[in-house]
Structures are given as structure tokens and as C-alpha cells.
């Protein structure tokens with residue numbers, strides 16, 4: 143039997159969501175508009191004889207002060223989502239839908255439908271920062287970290303006199319020894335390159351930061367340092383979309399967690415709620431795979447994004463699946479709108 147959980151106050155206000163209802167996305171419980179409102183974002187890559195369904199009908203909202211973690215297995219579309227928001231996808235990509243950004247200063251912009259010129263001038267780096275997943279390849283090889291950082295700071299309003307001290311301050315914030323700023327990118331370890339990339343993204347103080355696996359290559363104390371830095375940013379009114387494999391990290395610092403599976407968000411809920419009582423069977427499976435829980439991997443493998451089954455893409459791996467799962471799980475009366483599942487788990491219900 144499937145019963146449904148009563149949506150919480152926080153969860154009930156935003157109905158256009160994982161499963162894609164028609165209600166307007168992005169209004170918080172108190173009516174505040176989101177800083178970023180992603181509405182029906184879809185990305186397809188055209189290959190010679192196949193189409194990759196990398197992101198499908200994705201809805202999410204990030205409010206000022208919010209840290210949203212996007213989690214999910216490798217290849218589910220997390221980095222493509224970040225790149226789509228910044229107009230950084232290659233020519234074989236088709237992007238549809240909307241991603242409205244309302245920066246605290248400046249006009250609202252639809253990131254999906256604005257020109258490359260506008261994205262380059264007003265958005266990338268300035269309104270939306272990116273910590274890329276592979277920083278070593280993103281860093282310009284012929285400039286030292288110090289020069290890269292000072293140039294970035296000066297491009298965003300720092301004077302020539304202020305820039306050196308500001309560069310050292312930002313380096314220190316991310317746990318990078320200012321002495322290491324004089325190295326060239328190829329002289330940096332993976333962890334140093336990671337911290338430099340984070341410093342470069344933070345230097346212009348963007349209202350929204352997209353951080354794609356920002357703790358890769360860092361040892362435990364630096365992981366914690368970076369996570370705390372992101373949390374403090376949000377506590378000071380900034381907003382962060384954190385892409386991570388690390389569920390423990392998401393649990394520690396995120397306000398909201400969005401779980402992606404095979405190009406879709408299948409569940410998005412306040413962090414404590416999601417960890418206490420996952421509703422989508424895939425979320426439950428991810429949590430069961432944690433060493434401190436059952437340590438049992440999700441059985442089977444994710445589908446190829448060139449060959450997704452009709453309806454729920456998780457159904458072939460799901461022990462709750464029935465015939466109805468061959469249809470897309472759109473929200474219906476009584477189904478919590480943030481959970482894209484015909485048979486969600488509920489508090490107290492037998493799994």
C-alpha cells in the first residue's frame with residue numbers, strides 16, 4: 143500500500159517541481175522570489191546516431207541564503223546542469239526551458255535564453271561563479287595563481303593597490319598558503335588547484351556560486367574547511383548550488399538536497415527531512431549504500447542516457463515498481479510534489 147506524507151510547511155508552498163507540475167516555480171513559503179528559478183530545463187546532446195538525454199524537465203529554486211546540494215551517481219547530469227546555467231555547453235547541445243536569475247543588483251535574466259555576450263559580460267564570474275569539476279584543466283597555464291587572482295579581482299572592481307592584499311586574503315579564506323600563489327598551475331597539486339579555482343570563483347563575490355565537486359583532492363581537514371566556507375557564505379546571505387557525490391557533506395551543510403537520477407531530479411526536500419525519511423526509493427537506496435547505514439549498494443546500474451526507458455527511469459532497479467511506473471510519475475492529488483514517484487516511501491510505512 144502507498145500512503146502519502148503530509149507536506150511540511152516548507153515543502154508545501156513550492157509545487158512546480160521534480161515531477162514538473164504547471165504551477166509557477168520558485169516562490170518560497172514566505173512568498174520571496176528565488177535568486178535562481180530553474181523551470182523545465184532540458185539538455186540534449188546530439189551524437190552521430192543517438193541523442194543523450196542529459197537533463198530532463200528540471201525544476202529547482204535557490205533562494206538567497208540557501209545552500210542547495212545536488213547529489214546523484216556519476217553521469218546523471220549534474221555538471222551538465224551547471225554548465226547549462228552558464229552557457230558553457232558545446233555546440234552539439236540543445237538547451238530548452240528557463241533559468242531565471244534575479245541578481246540583487248541588475249535586471250532579471252533568463253540564463254537559457256540570453257546572448258553569449260550578455261552571459262560573458264554580466265553573468266559568468268560576476269553574478270554566477272563556477273568552481274569547475276576539473277580545475278586543473280580550467281586554469282590558464284601561463285599565469286601564476288597570484289596573477290590570475292589579482293586579474294580577477296581587478297576585473298571586478300579592486301584597484302591595483304588593493305588587489306595584492308585582497309588576493310592573499312581570498313587565498314587564505316580557501317586554505318591556500320599565499321606562498322603557493324607564485325606557482326604556475328602545472329606546479330600545483332590537485333588539491334591546490336582545487337583551492338585556487340575556488341578562490342577565483344569567490345573573488346568577485348558572486349551572489350550565486352555553482353560549486354561542482356569543490357572538495358575533490360582535498361584531505362579531510364581541507365574538505366571541512368571548504369564546506370564550512372560555503373556554509374558561511376550562505377549564512378551571510380549568499381547562495382550556493384553544491385554538486386557533490388558526498389552525501390555526508392550535503393547532510394552537514396545543505397539546507398535542501400536535490401537527488402538526481404538519469405537526468406531528472408527525483409526528490410528535493412529539506413536536508414534533515416530527506417535524511418530522516420527518504421521518500422523516493424532511489425534516495426532510500428543511496429542512503430542505504432552509506433557505510434554508516436546498511437552499506438548495501440543500490441542493485442543494478444543506471445540506464446544509458448541515450449536509451450532511457452519510458453516512464454520512471456529507476457523502475458527497472460526498484461522493488462516497488464508496478465505497471466504504472468511505465469508512465470512518468472507526474473504529481474497527482476496527494477502525492478508530495480517534490481517527489482517524482484508513483485510509490486513513494488512514507489514515514490512509518492513498511493518499505
Ligand SMILES: Nc1ncnc2c1ncn2[C@@H]1O[C@H](COP(=O)(O)OP(=O)(O)OP(=O)(O)O)[C@@H](O)[C@H]1O
Pocket residue numbers: 187194196214215216217218219220221222223232234275387447
Ligand atoms: N558534450 C557532450 N556530448 C555528449 N554527451 C555528453 C557531453 N557532455 C556530457 N555528456 C553526457 O551527459 C551525461 C551527464 O554528464 P555529467 O557530466 O553532467 O554527469 P555528472 O552527473 O556530472 O557525473 P560525475 O558525477 O561523474 O561528474 C553523461 O552521460 C555524459 O556522458
Ligand code: NI
Pocket residue numbers: 220221222275354
Ligand atoms: Ni560532474
